[in-house]
Amino acid sequence: MAEELRRTGLYDLHVAQGARMVPFAGWEMPVQYPMGVMAEHLHTRDKAGLFDVSHMGQVLVHPLDGDLDSAGAALETVIAAAVLGLPEGRQRYGLFTNDRGGILDDLMFANRGDHYLLVVNAACAEQDIAFLQGLSGVEVTPVTDRGLIALQGPKAAEVLARLLPAAAEMRFMDSRSLDWNGVDLWLSRSGYTGEDGFEISVPNDCLATFAQALLDHDEVAPIGLGARDSLRLEAGMPLYGHDMTGDVTPSAAGLGWAISKARRADGARKGGFPGAATVLAELADGVSHTRRGLRPEGRAPIREGVQIFAEAEGGVPIGDVSSGSFGPSVGGPIAMARIPVDLADGATVFAELRGKRMPVTVTALPFITPSYKR
Template identity: 70%
Template sequence: MSDSNRRTGLYDLHIQEGGRMVPFAGWDMPVQFAAGVLTEHLHTRAQAGMFDVSHMGQVLVIPEDGNIETAAKALETLIPADVLGLAQGRQRYGLFTNERGGILDDLMFANRGDHFLLVVNAACADQDIAHLGGLSGVTVRPVTDRGLIALQGPAAETVLARLVPGVDDMRFMDLRDFDWQDAVLWISRAGYTGEDGFEISIPDTHLRAFAEALLDNPEVLPVGLGARDSLRLEAGLPLYGHDMDPDVSPAEAGLGWSIPKIRRQGGARAGGFPGADAVLAELTDGPRRIRRGLRPEGRAPIREGVAIFEAEQGGEPLGHIRSGGFGPSVGGPVAMALLDPSLPDGTRLWAELRGKRIPVTIAPLPFLPPSYKR
């Protein structure tokens, strides 16, 4: 830990719950709790895990003329997604791109009726807010008085409905406001674990009380960054700064699906975002590399930076591991790398681990099917 790192409103609760705190994106965050990463991971898959994600940036984009379409059109100059077509009370996944067509960050954006709510990565929050600050016709307002909790797993709906009746009517990617003890909660049915679940934006005044109310349920364990990473990796979900960065394009990251037809071809809304020419050409012609899943043989995890080769000896690397670790729910190591898209699933390659090459097999993503409530 460092005195220069920021602390979320749940820091003291994390310490009380046995959290092992580490520096992460300028914050002191729990990497695990007393139960340990393996137990936290499997418990989330079986019941429900509570994650403190208050370090992520929450940002409001408010149209100055009161017309939500003004904000939507402004956001479409930065995000290659259908912002204008997003209905009130719904949210989508999107990307910020740079002029070369690389990814500056990934984010969620939601239509709250008279403004948009964006949730961006902690490490990119300051640059994203500055990026949004160049938009005309809107006010960009960082949210500084709310925390954010993710409740993930098959029991998440049952648990949250005990505290907040009505959330069980929500479907995947819905966003609604609810009252809890005189506080207004912004609740979305989403998450980044592959499990059904919710993200709950809570006023700081009620953040700890709400977290404790969740933990009072026997189905809920606090979960740290370690299991959060293994859960998203099993779900085949890319992580910014690892599987995508300013030198990785949407097509290479396997995120072309987030750019709909209306932003790709023909019509007034096609293109118009940073790097559009490069991004759209690559979506049409296909990328030279793309994010692929890998299943190493044995039990040893293969982590970020490990080189991948075509043969057991010699040759130049085909690529490097971007994300890797042990997948408790799939019972073995899993990894992702940017590789030639023409290599078929089942292809055997070699990873050089501590001077020795071990076999890995290209596997389809995700490693574990998602269980969202559609």
């Protein structure tokens, strides 16, 4: 029997907007709207796009003793990042790792004063919540009565400030609660597109109303999973299950920067997370392969799984593509692959497509210049 797909609180709105719905991580989600993936992508880069990300897992972590530091210390046993010391009202990126140092999931966590709010990937949410519920000294509560939307693009702040004036004061990675017509909204100034923008947690009973209030502005258009993927790829952002997996370490995924200094330097907080010995050794000694950008010649994209070679003929693969598509803002195909670290930006390697090898240029990430509000 096929798995019954879950629906977000915006399902009816998606259908009314003409979305094409597809299965995604156990949910029925919009992949595109009548505007089409390329137009949706460019609209987000030019104005503001509204994304339904309610399939993501939202989780609250409270300390049982009332001391937030005890919850932070507990989280540092499973998150390879600095949780302790994160100021109230700020958010940070982190990684769950396994005993081999591979990445189980990536996440955002925010200090909300007396507790932490975590946002994890949809496909990993059940696993992550079970992982967290194994911690001692904390109460772990999955959020089931709220949806999550993202407003992204150069006009996002201007539009949102019409509804929530205080949102304009927020900086990149700020996390705040703001009132909208008596409704408590949880905001972070962050996103997955490389553009300025916000992620907004909204109670389910007014999720559609708030989303429509944003769509009522001419600058805002609904955006599906297709454009979300090409936007994040241009921004050089990895996707769990593709650019990072349980077999890929932070350094190999190009995410060594997420392991904060406090977790690598000698002291009480050094390591302490699963696979720390492997992760810290690779940070100190380096790795042979890591995630890099690729720009193929011509217009044909190179997709996930395509093998990369050092030479036009012969030899063995030196890596394979983990994400690849057409970059509408870049104006050509782009990809990411784990390839040798000693290849310089601008070097030519070769992607094997249908038995033929095409030249590909190694490129620095990201492919576009991010426009975060610092």
